[in-house]
Amino acid sequence: MTVGVRPLENRFVRLEPFTPALEAEVRVALDCDPASWDIMVGAGYGPHFDGWWRSALTAMEQGTCMAWAVRQLSDGAVVGTTSLYEIKPDYRRCEVGATFYRPEVRGGAVNPSCKRLLLGHAFEAGAVRVEVLTDAINPASQAAIRKLGARDEGVLRKHKITFRGRIRDTAQFAILDENWPDVRARLDARLAVLA
Template sequence: MKLSPVVLENRFVRLEPFTAGLEGEVRAALDCDPEAWNGMVSAAYGEHFDLWWAAALKATGARLAFAVRRLSDGAVVGTTSLYEIKPEHRRCEVGSTFYRPDVRGGPVNPACKRLLLGHTFEAGAVRVEILTDALNAASAAAIRKLGARDEGVLKKHKITWTGRVRDTAQFAVLDDDWPEVRRRLDERLAAFA
C-alpha cells in the first residue's frame, strides 16, 4: 500500500494536500466553533493554529493532510487527513477532520469520505479506521451512516488538548466492506445532485 499526496476531486469537493500556499485559507476555515475542538487531541483554531499547521506540514509518511475545497464556490471549508498510515499492515485512519458549521450535514463529508476511502482501497488498503470522541454522538452517527463497522469504545484512549482523558469510539471499513460502503456513499451523493 502506497498512499501519495495527490489532489483528489469529485463534483462536490477537491482535497488538496497541504502546502504553504494554503495556510491562510485553512486558517480562515478552522478559526470558528471553538467548542467543536474540545474532543480533539489537538486544536487548530485561533492561537492554536500555528503549532498545528507546522506539525501537519512536517508530518511526512505517517500523515497526509488535506484542505477541503468546496467546488460550488471555491472556498476552503475544512480539513481532513489520512494518518497512522501503516503500509506494512495495509491500514490507515481517516480523521483529524473539521468542517465549518455551515457545511455540516450536506454533501461535503460524504464526498470527502468517498474520495479518501476510494484512494486508500485503490492503493491496496485492507482496513481503514475512523475514530471519534465517544461523547461526539453526531460524529459517531455520521460514521455509522457510512456503513462502517462499529468496533466498540476504547476506554481512556487519548488525551484531548484540553487535558480531558477521552474514550474513543472506533469504527472501521474493511476491503470486503468497501463495495457496499461505496454504493451507499454514491447513492447519498447522487441525492445532492
C-alpha cells in the same frame, strides 16, 4: 500499500494536499467554532493554528499522514480539512479523520464527498483496513460514521487526551476491503441525490 499525496476531486469538493500556499486559507477555515474543537485531541483554531499546521506538515514529510484542505466547488472556499493518518504500510491500514468542517457545511454533501474520496484513495492504494475514530461523547459523529457503513468495533477506554486535558474514550469503527464495495455504493447513492 503506498498512499500518494495528490489532489482528489468529485463534483462537490476538491481535496488539496497541504502546501505552504494553502496556509492562509486553511487558517481562515478553521478559525471558528471553538466549542467543537474542545473535544478534539489537537486544536487548529486561533492561537493553536501555527503548531497544528507545523505538526501536520511534519507528519506529511514523514509519510504518516496525508492532510488535505477541503475546497467546496460551489463557491471555491476552503471549508475545512481532512486526512488519512496513522498510515501503516506494513499492515496495510490507516485512519481517516482529523476532520474539521465549518459549521455551515456540516450535514450536507461535503462530508460524504470527502469520505468517498479518501476511502477510495486508501483502498486503491492497497489498504485492507481503514479505521474511523471519534470521541465517545460525540453521538453526532458516531451516527455519521455508522451512516457510512463502518462497523462499530467498541470503545477504547482512556485512549487519548484532548488538547484541553480531558482523558477521552474513543469509539472505534472500521471498514475492511471486503466491505468497501458496499460502502462505496452506499456513498455513491447518497451523493447522486444531492444537489
